[in-house]
Amino acid sequence: MSECAKASDYDEVVKQFEYLDHTADVQIHSWGKTVEEAFEHACLGMFNYMTDVDGVLPRKTVEITAEGTDYLSLLYHFMDEFLFLSCTDDYFMARQIEILEFDKEKWKIRARGYGEDFERARHGGKGTEVKAITYSAMKVLPEADKTDIFVIIDI
Numbered sequence: 001m002s003e004c005a006k007a008s009d010y011d012e013v014v015k016q017f018e019y020l021d022h023t024a025d026v027q028i029h030s031w032g033k034t035v036e037e038a039f040e041h042a043c044l045g046m047f048n049y050m051t052d053v054d055g056v057l058p059r060k061t062v063e064i065t066a067e068g069t070d071y072l073s074l075l076y077h078f079m080d081e082f083l084f085l086s087c088t089d090d091y092f093m094a095r096q097i098e099i100l101e102f103d104k105e106k107w108k109i110r111a112r113g114y115g116e117d118f119e120r121a122r123h124g125g126k127g128t129e130v131k132a133i134t135y136s137a138m139k140v141l142p143e144a145d146k147t148d149i150f151v152i153i154d155i
Contacts, residue, residue: 005057005059006057007054007055007056007057010057010058010095012054013044013048013053013054013095013096015041015044015045015048015053016030016031016032016037016038016041017029017030017031017041017042017044017045017048018045019045019049020150025134025136025152025153025154025155026049026128026152026153026155027137027150027151027152027153028042028045028046028049028149028150028151028152028153029148029149029150030042030044030045030148030149030151031146031147031148031149032146032147033145033146033147034147035071035102035104035140035142035147036099036102037147038140038147038148038149039075039078039097039099039102039109039149040097040098040099040111041097041149042075042079042149042151043078043079043082043094043097044094044096044097046079046082046083046130046133046153047082047086047093047094047095047115049128049130049153049155050086050093050128050129050130051093051118051123051124052123052124053093053094053095053115054095055122055123055124056093056094056095056115056116056123057095057115057116058095058096058114058115058116059115059116060092060114060115060116060117061112061113061114062085062092062094062112062113062115063100063110063111063112063113064078064081064082064085064109064110064111064113065081065108065109065110065111066078066080066081066108066109066111067106067107067108067109068107069107070107071140071142072135072138072140073107074107074108074109075138075140075149075151076133076135076138078109078111079133079151079153080132080133082094082097082111082113083130083132083133085113086118086130090117090118091117091118092113092115092116092117092118093115093116093117093118093123094113094114094115095114095115095116096113096114096115097111097112097113097114098111098112098113098114099111100112128155129155130153130154130155131153131154131155132153132154133151133153133154134151134152134153134154136152137150137152138150138151138152139151
């Protein structure tokens with residue numbers, strides 16, 4: 001990638017998530033045609049709460065793996081792995097999340113994040129720090145042609 005690349009060189013990020021009112025934290029509602037797509041957008045919603053993902057460039061690629069025992073624990077560990085990277089690894093921020101493998105029998109995910117390290121000067125300040133993913137009111141609602149996810153992040 002050219003060093004002269006800037007956010008305006010890329011299409012606006014598709015955002016299949018919204019933020020719902022919650023007493024002290026933030027509830028993310030994401031959706032997708034598949035469970036995988038809804039998981040990706042739940043995680044992207046978390047990153048977007050920290051900084052506007054439209055301003056993040058796909059300069060760096062990271063991979064994570066996550067395991068669980070059901071949809072809820074898998075979602076928790078999936079998001080927690082990416083949250084860990086945002087607190088370490090030079091404060092990685094994702095513009096896009098892509099699930100490469102999603103094993104619903106063994107409850108394992110392998111995913112890739114495309115983004116860059118956080119730079120206060122370019123990203124305009126780190127919106128709000130996300131402290132943790134919570135199980136509180138977490139829901140994964142898969143249907144035949146759509147999946148909705150609700151997850152609360154502790155800020």
